Amino acid sequence: MRALIAGNWKMHGTSADLGEIADIGASIANDPIDADVALCLPATLISRAAIIAGDRLEIGGETCHAVRSGSYTGETSAEMLADAGARWVILGHSERRRFHGETDAMIANKVKAAARAGLASIVCVGESELQRTEGDPIATCRRQVVQSLPDLAATCPAAIAYEPIWAIGTGNRPSPMQISEMHAALREAVVDHLGDAGAAVRILFGGSIDGDTAAEILAIEGVDGVLVGGSSLKARDFLAIARAAPVLPQERDAA
Ligand code: PGA
Numbered sequence: 001m002r003a004l005i006a007g008n009w010k011m012h013g014t015s016a017d018l019g020e021i022a023d024i025g026a027s028i029a030n031d032p033i034d035a036d037v038a039l040c041l042p043a044t045l046i047s048r049a050a051i052i053a054g055d056r057l058e059i060g061g062e063t064c065h066a067v068r069s070g071s072y073t074g075e076t077s078a079e080m081l082a083d084a085g086a087r088w089v090i091l092g093h094s095e096r097r098r099f100h101g102e103t104d105a106m107i108a109n110k111v112k113a114a115a116r117a118g119l120a121s122i123v124c125v126g127e128s129e130l131q132r133t134e135g136d137p138i139a140t141c142r143r144q145v146v147q148s149l150p151d152l153a154a155t156c157p158a159a160i161a162y163e164p165i166w167a168i169g170t171g172n173r174p175s176p177m178q179i180s181e182m183h184a185a186l187r188e189a190v191v192d193h194l195g196d197a198g199a200a201v202r203i204l205f206g207g208s209i210d211g212d213t214a215a216e217i218l219a220i221e222g223v224d225g226v227l228v229g230g231s232s233l234k235a236r237d238f239l240a241i242a243r244a245a246p247v248l249p250q251e252r253d254a255a
Pocket of ligand 1: 231
């Protein structure tokens with residue numbers, strides 16, 4: 001499966017940072033990496049970023065509202081993101097679940113909205129530290145997958161991101177074996193839930209990925225890409241991660 005390298009700027013970035021986006025777009029335009037590259041940004045940057053991103057770098061949002069338009073002050077619909085030039089949207093990030101009370105059922109409605117607007121969604125799941133040490137992290141994440149995804153293949157997300165909450169921004173990470181086990185369990189859950197469409201959903205890993213660790217993570221069985229927070233903010237750091245993706249077959253053969 002073609003890898004997805006996705007960045008998540010969270011609440012970082014102003015017009016002063018648009019140069020980073022232009023640099024990433026220009027650098028990957030001619031890179032022989034066999035991956036899709038997306039950068040999910042604060043809503044205020046999307047339209048300008050989409051203009052300067054170039055052909056290979058796709059821009060996304062970080063959340064959306066479930067309905068198309070209406071009296072929801074401060075919200076942004078999936079259609080508005082698409083209109084601004086977004087192709088992707090992150091849904092159900094643990095920070096949205098934690099600080100905005102997003103439930104699995106709310107996230108499932110947003111996944112439907114993204115599909116309605118033609119956006120590819122990345123749905124995040126992940127266990128807390130307590131759920132890992134005292135609970136059953138695999139059961140927790142499988143449940144999140146099943147409940148956060150509508151059960152219609154037509155509203156299938158493009159990717160699920162497994163992001164253990166305790167690994168985000170901490171420098172900690174599960175072992176390659178634990179990541180591989182989790183990804184296998186999530187693959188089974190999404191295929192059970194969505195049938196054939198579930199087999200095409202990419203399962204990303206996220207949490208403290210940087211240029212030094214990306215190649216090792218991308219090589220783990222069942223990892224179809226990465227979702228990157230802090231290390232996506234600077235072109236140099238994010239490009240180091242993107243370049244850890246597999247190279248195009250013709251380039252590999254020529255080498
Ligand atoms: P991090 O964030 O790479 O800074 O750990 C990942 C995320 O929250 O998506």
